[in-house]
Amino acid sequence: MKKTLMLVAALMMTGTLVYAASADKGKALFESPTLGGGTTGKTCNTCHEDGKGLGSDLFERKQFTIMGMEKKSLAEVINICIEKPLGGVAIDPQGQEMQDLTAYMKTLTDKPAPKKARQAIEGC
Numbered sequence: 495m496k497k498t499l500m501l502v503a504a505l506m507m508t509g510t511l512v513y514a515a516s517a518d519k520g521k522a523l524f525e526s527p528t529l530g531g532g533t534t535g536k537t538c539n540t541c542h543e544d545g546k547g548l549g550s551d552l553f554e555r556k557q558f559t560i561m562g563m564e565k566k567s568l569a570e571v572i573n574i575c576i577e578k579p580l581g582g583v584a585i586d587p588q589g590q591e592m593q594d595l596t597a598y599m600k601t602l603t604d605k606p607a608p609k610k611a612r613q614a615i616e617g618c
């Protein structure tokens with residue numbers, strides 16, 4: 495009984511982690527003009543295609559400055575971009591949409607730098 499209660503409590507605490515974040519769903523959100531009820535017709539992809547403007551250290555940073563505002567979490571930064579350029583309403587920072595969105599954004603910032611073309615070896 496006690497164990498069951500603890501399990502339920504643990505599930506409640508980690509509720510948002512029960513469903514794995516989906517980068518595929520996140521990509522759809524990133525390209526959706528209605529994310530957060532957006533009203534300007536813009537999507538994240540309009541300005542950040544292929545991760546443009548997203549620092550490669552985005553997921554390591556603990557402090558963000560966006561449009562002159564200091565923010566402590568990536569979710570807050572994302573919500574500013576939802577409210578301002580998309581003209582929408584902030585989404586739940588812990589919610590599934592935010593998790594999917596950041597899972598996709600991670601694939602953008604994790605992209606390895608383009609490899610240099612293999613150099614021809616002289617004499618071969």
Ligand code: HEC
Nearest residue numbers: 536537538540541547548549560561562571572575576579
């Ligand atoms: C109209 C263009 C535009 C759109 C649309 C837009 N952004 Fe941005 N975004 C910016 C600009 C400009 C900055 C940099 C602001 C600054 O430096 O103060 C930025 C910054 C960011 C940053 C911080 C990057 C860093 O490395 O510090 C994140 C994260 C971000 N945007 C996510 C998003 C997401 C997610 C969406 C979709 C909901 C989105 N943006 C939509 C223009 C846009």
